[in-house]
Amino acid sequence: MILSVPTRRRFFTTASSIAFAALLAALMLADSQSARAIPAFARKYGMPCSACHEAWPKLNNFGQVFKDNGYQLGNDRDAPIFQQPAYWPIAIRTTPNWHRESTSATDITNPATGLTTEGQLTTHGFDLTGLDILTLGTLAKNISFQFVPSADNTGAFHVESANVRFDNLLHTSWLNVKVGKFELDNIISEKRILLLSSFGGFYQGYHFQPVTEGLYTFGIGDNQLGVEVSGHSRNSYTRYSAALLSSNDGNVNLPNGHGYDTFLTVSQAFQVGSLGLQRVGAFAYIGRAPTYFTTTVGGTALGDGLGQKSFTRAGFYGLWYYKKLDFSTMYIHGSDSAFLGTNTPAYADLPVGARKPTWNVGTIETHYTWSPQLILINRYELVRMSQQALPGLPGNLGDVDVLTFGYRYYPFISSRAGFAFHNEYSILRQRGTSPINGLDITSSSLFLGFDFIF
Amino acid sequence: MRAQKHSLKWMYLATAALLTLPSLAVAQQAPAAAMHVGARQEAHVGKLTGHSEAGRKLYFRFCWGCHGFHGDGNGENAQYLNILPRNFVAATFKCRSTPTGTLPIDEDLYNSLNRGLNNSNMPSWFPLTDQQRADMVAFIKTFSPRWQTEKSGDPINVPAEPALTVESIKHGQELFQKLECWKCHGQEGRGDGPAASTLTDSNDQPIRPYNFVAGSRFKCGVSNRDLYKIFITGLDGTPMPSFADVVKPDEAWDLVHYLRTLQVNHRSPELALWMTTKEGAAIVSAQKISGTPTGSGINQ
Numbered sequence: 001m002i003l004s005v006p007t008r009r010r011f012f013t014t015a016s017s018i019a020f021a022a023l024l025a026a027l028m029l030a031d032s033q034s035a036r037a038i039p040a041f042a043r044k045y046g047m048p049c050s051a052c053h054e055a056w057p058k059l060n061n062f063g064q065v066f067k068d069n070g071y072q073l074g075n076d077r078d079a080p081i082f083q084q085p086a087y088w089p090i091a092i093r094t095t096p097n098w099h100r101e102s103t104s105a106t107d108i109t110n111p112a113t114g115l116t117t118e119g120q121l122t123t124h125g126f127d128l129t130g131l132d133i134l135t136l137g138t139l140a141k142n143i144s145f146q147f148v149p150s151a152d153n154t155g156a157f158h159v160e161s162a163n164v165r166f167d168n169l170l171h172t173s174w175l176n177v178k179v180g181k182f183e184l185d186n187i188i189s190e191k192r193i194l195l196l197s198s199f200g201g202f203y204q205g206y207h208f209q210p211v212t213e214g215l216y217t218f219g220i221g222d223n224q225l226g227v228e229v230s231g232h233s234r235n236s237y238t239r240y241s242a243a244l245l246s247s248n249d250g251n252v253n254l255p256n257g258h259g260y261d262t263f264l265t266v267s268q269a270f271q272v273g274s275l276g277l278q279r280v281g282a283f284a285y286i287g288r289a290p291t292y293f294t295t296t297v298g299g300t301a302l303g304d305g306l307g308q309k310s311f312t313r314a315g316f317y318g319l320w321y322y323k324k325l326d327f328s329t330m331y332i333h334g335s336d337s338a339f340l341g342t343n344t345p346a347y348a349d350l351p352v353g354a355r356k357p358t359w360n361v362g363t364i365e366t367h368y369t370w371s372p373q374l375i376l377i378n379r380y381e382l383v384r385m386s387q388q389a390l391p392g393l394p395g396n397l398g399d400v401d402v403l404t405f406g407y408r409y410y411p412f413i414s415s416r417a418g419f420a421f422h423n424e425y426s427i428l429r430q431r432g433t434s435p436i437n438g439l440d441i442t443s444s445s446l447f448l449g450f451d452f453i454f
Numbered sequence: 455m456r457a458q459k460h461s462l463k464w465m466y467l468a469t470a471a472l473l474t475l476p477s478l479a480v481a482q483q484a485p486a487a488a489m490h491v492g493a494r495q496e497a498h499v500g501k502l503t504g505h506s507e508a509g510r511k512l513y514f515r516f517c518w519g520c521h522g523f524h525g526d527g528n529g530e531n532a533q534y535l536n537i538l539p540r541n542f543v544a545a546t547f548k549c550r551s552t553p554t555g556t557l558p559i560d561e562d563l564y565n566s567l568n569r570g571l572n573n574s575n576m577p578s579w580f581p582l583t584d585q586q587r588a589d590m591v592a593f594i595k596t597f598s599p600r601w602q603t604e605k606s607g608d609p610i611n612v613p614a615e616p617a618l619t620v621e622s623i624k625h626g627q628e629l630f631q632k633l634e635c636w637k638c639h640g641q642e643g644r645g646d647g648p649a650a651s652t653l654t655d656s657n658d659q660p661i662r663p664y665n666f667v668a669g670s671r672f673k674c675g676v677s678n679r680d681l682y683k684i685f686i687t688g689l690d691g692t693p694m695p696s697f698a699d700v701v702k703p704d705e706a707w708d709l710v711h712y713l714r715t716l717q718v719n720h721r722s723p724e725l726a727l728w729m730t731t732k733e734g735a736a737i738v739s740a741q742k743i744s745g746t747p748t749g750s751g752i753n754q
Contacts, residue, residue: 046531048519065581073577
């Protein structure tokens with residue numbers, strides 16, 4: 001259904017195309033990301049999903065403590081020796097659904113005429129989000145593992161998580177070590193996200209990159225490869241973690257050659273009378289990414305990533321509870337090197353006036369937990385560029401607004417399986433990034449489906 | 455165009471209905487929905503006042519899977535547990551500061567929630583807030599009519615712990631024999647006494663005596679004071695009786711000191727002192743040689 005016809009091209013069409021491609025890539029990535037709720041644990045300990053999840057997969061503090069303790073409840077039933085041999089720590093999750101996706105302005109080529117125009121594209125139908133095979137558990141007391149092969153909706157598998165964790169080193173909960181591929185210690189977790197649609201299924205702030213960029217991709221929400229040292233108080237009210245990560249955004253085979261990033265986070269929870277537990281926290285990711293590559297195999301394969309330049313993400317968040325209502329608020333400030341912001345190799349001169357792009361992200365997510373069986377969800381996110389990489393670009397180029405609302409209804413709750421009916425609608429607007437005319441893009445996603453895990 | 459939009463709208467509605475109806479069809483009644491209506495209760499723990507109405511929501515979020523909709527310990531997981539969940543209707547509780555046969559005080563239940571029950575499926579609910587735990591205690595009290603007709607027992611007096619001496623340990627060792635603790639707990643405290651295999655709890659389920667060698671935590675706490683209370687109050691619902699009428703306070707403390715030395719994998723002042731004696735060192739060395747293999751995950 002064509003609604004608009006291109007009339008002019010703007011000088012940053014190329015950048016816009018890159019941005020749109022990046023956005024789509026991010027969406028596809030988010031679509032394939034696994035979410036965690038592990039009935040294998042519920043079966044092991046005989047506890048209902050609602051014990052560890054406010055509404056699965058979102059953890060409550062009891063679930064957070066269980067996770068922080070290396071998947072141990074501490075009641076001496078944790079080690080595999082206490083499990084029946086038939087117990088198998090595996091859970092499977094998928095989400096059959098019907099969804100409708102609409103984008104107001106994309107480039108559409110008519111094969112009959114060969115003409116490319118910009119217009120609205122709408123698709124809908126029955127679909128799958130993919131498949132997560134979640135295997136997590138203890139190997140022995142204070143040694144746990146996580147291995148999550150995950151398929152996208154085409155059936156192509158990748159290793160979403162694979163790590164081993166050593167807990168209570170030196171007999172203290174303040175020293176735990178995890179090695180492998182894992183989710184960063186995000187209390188506002190994208191792996192336990194309650195929303196599933198194309199624009200609600202990930203946090204913009206965890207993945208946003210300026211539209212002018214194309215040299216590297218990175219997301220705090222992506223699982224990363226590295227080693228993490230963490231610690232927590234007995235009730236996990238006070239938590240910290242520090243991770244040393246390969247600068248590859250979690251991709252295997254060292255695609256960026258070499259380089260290391262750092263992620264730091266701390267949080268503190270406190271009781272406020274009958275209102276319950278509130279939590280505030282802060283985090284920072286300091287990374288480096290290459291601006292060009294050497295090649296091998298006669299120039300056909302990437303060798304080593306060179307000319308590394310820095311990028312940072314820093315933010316703070318709060319989880320605020322008022323009886324059945326709770327809010328998750330988050331602020332993130334992002335900053336990239338001017339070389340990364342303008343796709344310029346470090347050996348070359350920067351474009352005239354080039355500077356490091358910076359931006360700010362605000363998120364507020366509201367939950368109304370009617371009961372353990374019904375949760376209403378709303379989220380609003382905004383991304384505002386505070387400085388473009390090139391001075392001639394419109395100040396609001398790439399700015400994003402996303403509004404999402406939906407609900408999850410759990411017809412039954414047991415210690416054996418999880419099941420939710422999931423309805424959700426999200427709408428996204430991004431400024432000036434339509435691929436041909438540089439117009440604002442408005443996209444929407446309607447998601448109706450069943451989310452189940454066994 | 456308008457007709458097309460109209461048909462799309464109906465298609466969306468039809469799809470939503472198609473996906474919704476099966477979900478509603480399998481919906482069971484919400485667990486929190488009036489499965490149990492008992493008289494309202496309050497719990498008083500320090501400055502906290504727990505309310506059963508608030509506790510009801512928590513119970514049907516966290517507890518019902520084991521303890522059941524009716525609090526009778528017959529939740530859907532009970533059949534898989536080798537120590538059955540507590541039956542709140544019977545209101546018989548192991549961990550109390552009150553004499554055997556009496557109801558515990560609110561703080562006893564609160565403390566059990568705090569620490570969990572060692573060697574059972576009952577975890578520590580310390581991650582919940584203080585208020586939430588107090589609310590849960592209040593709700594637990596709604597299950598049994600005993601809480602309406604009886605008062606909690608008066609907490610026992612726990613005298614100050616006397617100085618630790620070798621004589622105290624040796625006297626405790628004698629009491630261990632005299633009171634025939636070994637019949638259940640075994641001569642080395644491994645929970646393998648001659649009567650161990652015959653023991654059952656109030657649910658007629660087999661129950662194993664506490665293995666001192668493997669553990670450092672007790673069912674009802676970790677401290678010497680907690681162990682003293684276990685002697686005097688007994689663990690109601692289990693074969694562990696109250697010794698309130700059998701031993702004097704000083705003797706109970708002697709027994710505490712000796713039992714600590716049976717925990718050969720747990721460093722304690724009692725063990726350290728016992729190891730300074732020839733007799734103690736020999737006994738502990740022998741116990742360690744035949745002790746729990748490492749790596750099994752059951753060392754504590």
